[in-house]
Amino acid sequence: MSGEISRQAFVRRALGGLAGAALLGSCRSVTPKAVSTPAPPDWNALGSQLDGQLTMPSSAGYAAAKGVFNSRFAGSTPTAIITAASVTDVQKAVAFAATNHIGISARSGGHSYIGASALDATLVIDLRRLPGGIDLDAGRNLVTVPPATDLDSVQTQLAASGRSIPSGSCPTVGVAGLTLGGGLGSDARRCGLTCDALVSASLVLPTGAVVTASANDHDDLFWALRGGGGGNFGVVTSLTFRTFPATDRDVVTMTFPMESAAAVIVSWLSWLSIADRDIWGMVNITVGDGPGRCTVILATPPGTGSSVAGEMLAAAGLSASSTRTRTLNRIDFVHYFEGGDAARVPRAFVAGSDIVGEMTSAAADSIVAAVSAWPQSAGSATAVVESLSGAVDDIDPAGSAFPWRRQAAAVQWYTEGPSDAATSWLTAAHYTLGSASVGGYINYPETGDPLARYLGPNLQRFITIRQKYDPTGLIRSGIGAA
Numbered sequence: 444m445s446g447e448i449s450r451q452a453f454v455r456r457a458l459g460g461l462a463g464a465a466l467l468g469s470c471r472s473v474t475p476k477a478v479s480t481p482a483p484p485d486w487n488a489l490g491s492q493l494d495g496q497l498t499m500p501s502s503a504g505y506a507a508a509k510g511v512f513n514s515r516f517a518g519s520t521p522t523a524i525i526t527a528a529s530v531t532d533v534q535k536a537v538a539f540a541a542t543n544h545i546g547i548s549a550r551s552g553g554h555s556y557i558g559a560s561a562l563d564a565t566l567v568i569d570l571r572r573l574p575g576g577i578d579l580d581a582g583r584n585l586v587t588v589p590p591a592t593d594l595d596s597v598q599t600q601l602a603a604s605g606r607s608i609p610s611g612s613c614p615t616v617g618v619a620g621l622t623l624g625g626g627l628g629s630d631a632r633r634c635g636l637t638c639d640a641l642v643s644a645s646l647v648l649p650t651g652a653v654v655t656a657s658a659n660d661h662d663d664l665f666w667a668l669r670g671g672g673g674g675n676f677g678v679v680t681s682l683t684f685r686t687f688p689a690t691d692r693d694v695v696t697m698t699f700p701m702e703s704a705a706a707v708i709v710s711w712l713s714w715l716s717i718a719d720r721d722i723w724g725m726v727n728i729t730v731g732d733g734p735g736r737c738t739v740i741l742a743t744p745p746g747t748g749s750s751v752a753g754e755m756l757a758a759a760g761l762s763a764s765s766t767r768t769r770t771l772n773r774i775d776f777v778h779y780f781e782g783g784d785a786a787r788v789p790r791a792f793v794a795g796s797d798i799v800g801e802m803t804s805a806a807a808d809s810i811v812a813a814v815s816a817w818p819q820s821a822g823s824a825t826a827v828v829e830s831l832s833g834a835v836d837d838i839d840p841a842g843s844a845f846p847w848r849r850q851a852a853a854v855q856w857y858t859e860g861p862s863d864a865a866t867s868w869l870t871a872a873h874y875t876l877g878s879a880s881v882g883g884y885i886n887y888p889e890t891g892d893p894l895a896r897y898l899g900p901n902l903q904r905f906i907t908i909r910q911k912y913d914p915t916g917l918i919r920s921g922i923g924a925a
């Protein structure tokens with residue numbers, strides 16, 4: 444492909460020379476300069492230098508090697524895939540891509556909503572075989588992990604040592620992608636986002652240099668890596684997190700009639716935003732496949748679930764159709780939100796997000812109206828509302844690239860229904876929310892959206908840092924103009 448571009452460039456340059464000669468007429472003779480065509484990428488040479496593996500489109504394993512979690516992107520056509528087995532492999536791959544002007548898709552867990560870890564015409568650097576393992580420094584309560592470690596493995600190993608990091612909900616999501624985009628989950632109100640626990644990250648820059656970004660070293664990069672989204676600046680090869688003690692938690696599940704869904708969202712969120720930060724919650728509204736369901740899930744200190752739920756209902760003036768409370772140890776708590784083995788299976792889905800600045804009644808009405816617009820015969824669709832209060836709010840919005848620390852809630856739209864209906868539903872949802880939405884969450888990105896929608900007021904600083912570390916745009920994120 445780059446050979447093709449070079450040939451076109453050569454032809455353009457040659458035609459330009461001829462046109463110039465014609466304009467000069469016969470006044471003087473012109474000797475055309477020799478123009479050399481860059482050599483095509485030498486894939487064989489690269490492959491022979493790797494500890495890991497090179498997979499080309501002609502290789503038998505190409506389809507499997509480029510496979511990502513969202514099978515809507517199964518037809519993507521990366522130029523090649525390098526399965527890196529060492530940081531040196533990553534450096535070689537980055538140098539090769541830079542020399543040959545091929546963009547890079549870094550691949551950790553492969554759970555990008557928009558298939559951004561196997562973009563067309565890029566060199567995929569797959570990090571799943573990087574060595575290292577999950578390394579807990581019990582003395583300093585730090586854990587260091589390779590980027591593609593799946594979240595469930597991190598949580599399982601940490602829980603065995605009585606520690607944890609702020610979790611997301613998917614067992615197989617890669618810790619790198621989750622962290623680089625923020626990391627929103629059931630620990631957010633007491634421990635913040637996953638990226639808030641990041642202490643340092645090592646990465647291979649487009650120059651091939653390996654650097655470690657932390658609060659004391661490359662602090663601009665460290666700022667940008669915490670919530671600016673994956674696929675920027677370089678390829679992250681390891682991440683170190685602060686851990687917190689793993690504790691039991693109560694989980695309370697309450698269901699409400701669909702008619703009261705908007706009231707539930709407003710009153711639950713206003714109660715939660717000033718509740719003790721040991722309490723976390725989300726509202727899940729699902730339509731299709733039967734009557735609509737509105738569910739509130741709370742996580743509370745062990746033994747307090749029933750009383751906290753009672754407080755919430757009293758404060759909100761609500762009564763639940765059903766309530767279930769159980770006490771879970773740390774790993775069962777993580778597994779509860781992961782959703783079991785079925786959650787590990789790749790599938791086709793359409794999803795996106797809105798950030799709600801203030802949860803007014805009108806904003807809640809619009810969330811319910813938007814999710815309810817899903818065509819009932821097309822399967823099910825869900826809106827998940829999560830609070831951005833508590834520890835998320837402890838960091839200044841300009842203190843890391845993740846900008847949404849003073850807003851009320853993140854809303855995720857998700858469906859595995861037919862693609863056309865799903866895309867129309869999602870577009871209509873944004874329209875229905877209108878000015879109640881101030882942006883989107885970069886870990887739930889949508890194809891074609893501008894980066895500004897995800898980085899809000901932090902966009903300019905992010906772009907300046909990206910320009911400094913990756914001026915040619917070698918590392919691709921699939922978001923915005925890349």
Ligand SMILES: Cc1cc2nc3c(=O)[nH]c(=O)nc-3n(C[C@H](O)[C@H](O)[C@H](O)COP(=O)(O)OP(=O)(O)OC[C@H]3O[C@@H](n4cnc5c(N)ncnc54)[C@H](O)[C@@H]3O)c2cc1C
Nearest residue numbers: 551552553554555560611612613617620626627673674679
């Ligand atoms: C089922 C499911 C559940 C989810 N639940 C949550 C949740 O609870 N909370 C939440 O916050 N998010 C959640 N997400 C979103 C998830 O955090 C993002 O999709 C995340 O980017 C996935 O990371 P990954 O490493 O698995 O994906 P990948 O597709 O490998 O990577 C995602 C992006 O990061 C880039 N990238 C990956 N690795 C690196 C690296 N080492 N260096 C530089 N760039 C890199 C990729 O190029 C791509 O642009 C969920 C996603 C799914 C599919």
